[in-house]
Every structure is written in structure tokens, then in C-alpha cells.
Amino acid sequence: ILNVEQSPQSLHVQEGDSTNFTCSFPSSNFYALHWYRWETAKSPEALFVMTLNGDEKKKGRISATLNTKEGYSYLYIKGSQPEDSATYLCAFIGGGSYIPTFGRGTSLIVHP
Amino acid sequence: DADVTQTPRNRITKTGKRIMLECSQTKGHDRMYWYRQDPGLGLRLIYYSFDVKDINKGEISDGYSVSRQAQAKFSLSLESAIPNQTALYFCATSDGDGTDTQYFGPGTRLTVL
Numbered sequence: 001i002l003n004v005e006q007s008p009q010s011l012h013v014q015e016g017d018s019t020n021f022t023c024s025f026p027s028s029n030f031y032a033l034h035w036y037r038w039e040t041a042k043s044p045e046a047l048f049v050m051t052l053n054g055d056e057k058k059k060g061r062i063s064a065t066l067n068t069k070e071g072y073s074y075l076y077i078k079g080s081q082p083e084d085s086a087t088y089l090c091a092f093i094g095g096g097s098y099i100p101t102f103g104r105g106t107s108l109i110v111h112p
Numbered sequence: 113d114a115d116v117t118q119t120p121r122n123r124i125t126k127t128g129k130r131i132m133l134e135c136s137q138t139k140g141h142d143r144m145y146w147y148r149q150d151p152g153l154g155l156r157l158i159y160y161s162f163d164v165k166d167i168n169k170g171e172i173s174d175g176y177s178v179s180r181q182a183q184a185k186f187s188l189s190l191e192s193a194i195p196n197q198t199a200l201y202f203c204a205t206s207d208g209d210g211t212d213t214q215y216f217g218p219g220t221r222l223t224v225l
Contacts, residue, residue: 009152032211043202043216044155051211089154093212099145099170100214104154 002026004092006103013080014111020076021106023090027071031098034091035064035075038105044089047075080110115139116217118203124223125193133188133220135203143206144186145214146170146178148199155202161186162208193224 005024013019025033032051036044048057053068061078077084087107091100116137125131135144146158157170159178167178175197179187190197203217 034211034213036214043218044214045216046213049211049213091214098212099157099160100212101157102147102155104152 002092002094002101004090004101004103006088006090006106008106009104010107010109012109012111015080015082017080017110018076018078019080019108020074021088021108023073023075023092023103025071025073025090025092025101025103026094027069029095030068030071030092031095032093033066033068033073034093034100035073036089036091038087038089040086047088075106077108080108082110082112084108085110114218116203116205116215118201118217118220120220121218122221124225126225127194129193131190131193131222133190133201133203133222135186135188135217137184137203137205137215137217139205139207139215140183141205141207141215142183143208143212144180145204145206146176146186146188147202147204148172148197149202149219150199158188158201190222190224193222195224198222198224 035047038044050066055066066073087105089105091102145160147155161180177189201220204214206212
């Protein structure tokens, strides 16, 4: 079982704050790293997929970076809005099995 | 219409009963997956199938079985349900394009009394 860790487990911020959280994964046999956004009472939806060391992806106020050599990815949210409240999941795909291993998620609550 | 559908959406059953959760997809993907989500534990893989003739156990397959009836259908069975199988179950598909983005169904909330 691969070790994919996300921190913090939960986060409360005020509207307008910028925030970031971390996904740590095995630094060997990397294939891809996914970020998903999971709103309450809905299904997880894909945000980003990153495959190359140094990748940076951006979608609106949300961006992500990837360091495969040290085994971590950061997700940043600039100017958080209440609609950003969700659980953010990362999923590591290793080159051996090609199946995703999910972290436990970071629950973000943005207060108006 | 949703690309990945699950039935039922909610189910309450009793210990020892057999139950089947069904998943259908219209995305044309070969790969299908069953996950369970428990509070604080994230998504854990139960079974996955890369094509109709390929079935593989995931991290937590004990107590579960699956059937891939067609490219579009992947069913999960609990042969004799027990209370610690109470969870939210998700079906997902991916296109096997290399990065394997997962597309999730709406989930089935199962309660075993």
C-alpha cells in the first residue's frame, strides 16, 4: 500500500485569504499526480493532472505545483471564496500498477 | 444525462443480506473502478477492471465481489453484508490515456444494520 499523505486535514480561512496545502507521495516510480475537488453531496471532479517534475498548472485562482524528486505537490488558492469550500483530494499514480492511490484529503472551509 | 450512473443511490440493509450496487457509464471508457469512502479515510479502492475480461482486487477487496457484464457495466456485490461495510461507495471510470483521470458516479450510500 503506497503512502499518500495530505496536510493539513482541515483548514478554515476567511474570504479573501490565500491558502495552500500539501500532498506527499513516494518519490520513486512516479507516473502522474492528480488533484480533485470534492464538494459536499457531490462527486469528486478532476482539477489538474501533472506528469512532469516542475509542472505548474493553473485554473482561475487555483494553481498547483509538482516536485517528483522530493515527492510533493502543492495546491494554492488565491483570494479564497466561500464557493471554494470543498475537500481537495490528491491521487498518486505509480509506474508499476497505473492505478490511483488517494490521499485522505484536505477539507477547506471558507468563511464569508 | 450523467455519464456515470449508480443505482441505488441510497440503501439500508440488514446484516447477512446480499446486496448488489450497479454502475453504468456512457463515456465509452474501458477502465472502471469501485471505491469506498469512510469519514477520515479518503477513497479506498475495492476492485478495478481495465477491460471486460480483466478484474483485479484493490486495497480492500475482502467481503466484496464484482462483475463486469459489459464495457459499460460494472457491479459490486456484498455477499453477506456486515455493519462495517456501511460507507459511501463510488464507481469511477477512466479512459486509460496514460494519466487516467477518474470520472466518478454520484455515489451510493449504504447502511448495514
